[in-house]
Amino acid sequence: MICYILGNGGWGTALGMTLANNGHDVTLWGPFEEEIQEIRSAGENIVYLPGVAIPKEIKWTSCPADVKDADLVVLVVPSRFVRSTLQTFKPHLPENALIVSATKGLDEATHQRMSEVAFDVLGRNTAILSGPSHAEEVARGVPTAVTIAGKEFQALEKIQSAFSGKTFRVYTSDDIIGVELGGTLKNIIAVAAGILDGIGLGDNSKAALMTRGLAEISRLGCALGAKPETFSGLSGVGDLMVTCASRHSRNRSVGERLGKGETIAEIMNGMKQVAEGVWNAKAARDLAAEHGIDMPITEEVCQIVENGKDPRQALEDLMSRDPKAE
Numbered sequence: 534m535i536c537y538i539l540g541n542g543g544w545g546t547a548l549g550m551t552l553a554n555n556g557h558d559v560t561l562w563g564p565f566e567e568e569i570q571e572i573r574s575a576g577e578n579i580v581y582l583p584g585v586a587i588p589k590e591i592k593w594t595s596c597p598a599d600v601k602d603a604d605l606v607v608l609v610v611p612s613r614f615v616r617s618t619l620q621t622f623k624p625h626l627p628e629n630a631l632i633v634s635a636t637k638g639l640d641e642a643t644h645q646r647m648s649e650v651a652f653d654v655l656g657r658n659t660a661i662l663s664g665p666s667h668a669e670e671v672a673r674g675v676p677t678a679v680t681i682a683g684k685e686f687q688a689l690e691k692i693q694s695a696f697s698g699k700t701f702r703v704y705t706s707d708d709i710i711g712v713e714l715g716g717t718l719k720n721i722i723a724v725a726a727g728i729l730d731g732i733g734l735g736d737n738s739k740a741a742l743m744t745r746g747l748a749e750i751s752r753l754g755c756a757l758g759a760k761p762e763t764f765s766g767l768s769g770v771g772d773l774m775v776t777c778a779s780r781h782s783r784n785r786s787v788g789e790r791l792g793k794g795e796t797i798a799e800i801m802n803g804m805k806q807v808a809e810g811v812w813n814a815k816a817a818r819d820l821a822a823e824h825g826i827d828m829p830i831t832e833e834v835c836q837i838v839e840n841g842k843d844p845r846q847a848l849e850d851l852m853s854r855d856p857k858a859e
Contacts, residue, residue, distance in 0.1 A: 534558070534695055537600045539618055540609035540636075541568060541593070542806065543581040543668035548607055548635060548696075550672050553588045555698045560592040560599060564618075569593045580805055585672045598625050605631045605695055608651070608659070611807040612638025615647055619654040626655070631688050633681070635662040637716040638809045639816040644823070646713045658684050660692055661709055663716035664767040665775035667782070671701065678702040680768045682712035704767065711763030714754040719773040720784045720810030721817055722746030724834050726777035727785035728844045731792020742830065743777050749828040753817075756824045784810035797838050811838050829854060 534557045538549045541563030553559040563569050572578050573593050576586060600606060600622055610618045615636055626632075632655070634647045643650075651659040664679030671677050681696070681703050683689045693703045706712055722743065729738050750773070751764045763769055776782045787808045790800050801811065814835040821828040833847040 534604045535602050536560070536605045536607065536695070537603035537630075538562065538607045538609055539600075539622065540611075541572065541578065541581070542609065542611075543578065543672075544635060544666075545607070545609035546578045546582045546585075546587065547668040547672040548609060548662075549591055550585075550588060551696060551698065551701050552605075552607075553591050555695065557605075557695060559590070560594055560603075562594050562597065562599070564595060566595040569595045582668060582672055585669075597622050600625045600630075601627060603627055603630045605633065605692065607662070608632065608634045608636055608647070610636060611812075612636050612647060612809060613641065613807075613812060616640065616650050616654060619651060623655055631660070631692055632657060633660045633662050633692055637663060637713075637720060639717055639813050639820065641812065641816045644816050644820040646710070646717070648709055648713060658688075660685075660689060661713045661716075662692075662696075662703075663712050663772065665771040667775065667779060669781050674700045676700050676702075678704065678767055678771075680704050680706050680712050680766065682706040682709045682768075684709065706763065706766075706768075708760045708763045710757050711754050711759030712768040714757065714759060715750060715764055715766075715769040716772055717809070717813060718750040718753065718817055718831070719746070719769075719776050720808070721814050721831050721834050722750070722773060722810075723776040723782055723784035724788040724791070724808070724810040724814070724838070725830050727782075727788020727790075728792040728834075728837070728848075729788075730785070731789040731794075732845065732848070733792075739777065743773060746777075746830050747773055749821075749830055753821050753824065753826045753828060756826050783808045787811060791837060792844050796841065810834070814838050 536552045536559045538545045538561045549561045648659045660683035689705045818835040836842040
């Protein structure tokens with residue numbers, strides 16, 4: 534299978550390596566030729582996935598027209614750039630190519646999920662790949678399990694087969710909304726989890742936050758048509774656990790620095806990689822408000838990253854809310 538990855542970040546590189554290790558013909562695209570040249574010459578994605586040797590079989594390009602022969606196209610650019618990237622590639626995409634989004638986020642202007650953005654631009658269904666899967670571990674062959682969700686079962690089977698290997702197991706689902714929102718909203722909860730770490734709180738606090746965070750994710754997801762059981766799976770509680778606890782999690786790391794007193798501007802100005810939870814906090818808060826869904830943790834994260842609210846005050850406000858049943 535000829536596979537084309539849109540996005541030369543760590544996650545795009547790791548997915549490209551997964552496909553290449555399964556014997557597929559893989560090309561990775563990035564928007565900046567100088568970055569592509571650096572990766573080609575180094576045999577390593579020094580900026581986004583340092584210390585991991587990339588198979589020589591993988592090809593690199595900055596030319597969108599190269600996608601013309603692809604059987605499988607995997608979208609792995611940050612959510613903020615998904616719409617513009619798809620608009621760039623639309624004239625070149627083969628009619629029968631399978632399209633997968635591995636981007637976890639919401640469109641900040643429309644609050645659409647990435648599959649909805651893709652349908653707006655391309656007029657085609659897009660499958661969703663999500664689950665507990667840090668790029669650093671996937672690229673090194675650490676056993677990982679994820680979910681692929683979509684509307685067309687035959688297409689899902691083909692995508693599942695392409696990605697599945699000795700260290701990367703893929704399960705199928707027809708719950709696009711649940712799988713997509715689980716992967717998106719957990720980033721916001723992970724920022725909050727990092728804040729607790731930065732403040733220096735303990736396991737009780739983190740367990741409470743993750744549990745109530747999952748309740749928020751489930752409430753909004755079910756209101757939008759997701760299946761409740763999806764949030765007990767890999768793309769729900771699985772992804773939430775790994776993102777809130779791992780040293781690899783950029784969202785958790787941002788939160789930790791906020792909890793230690795840094796400002797969001799100081800943190801983001803020094804980051805080369807994306808923390809989707811920061812970008813998506815306001816969009817998630819507003820989406821919940823549109824549907825009358827209460828998401829107090831998301832609201833407080835939004836207040837911290839958007840308005841500079843003191844994280845300790847946010848925690849106090851959460852803990853002093855009116856009592857209610859679980």
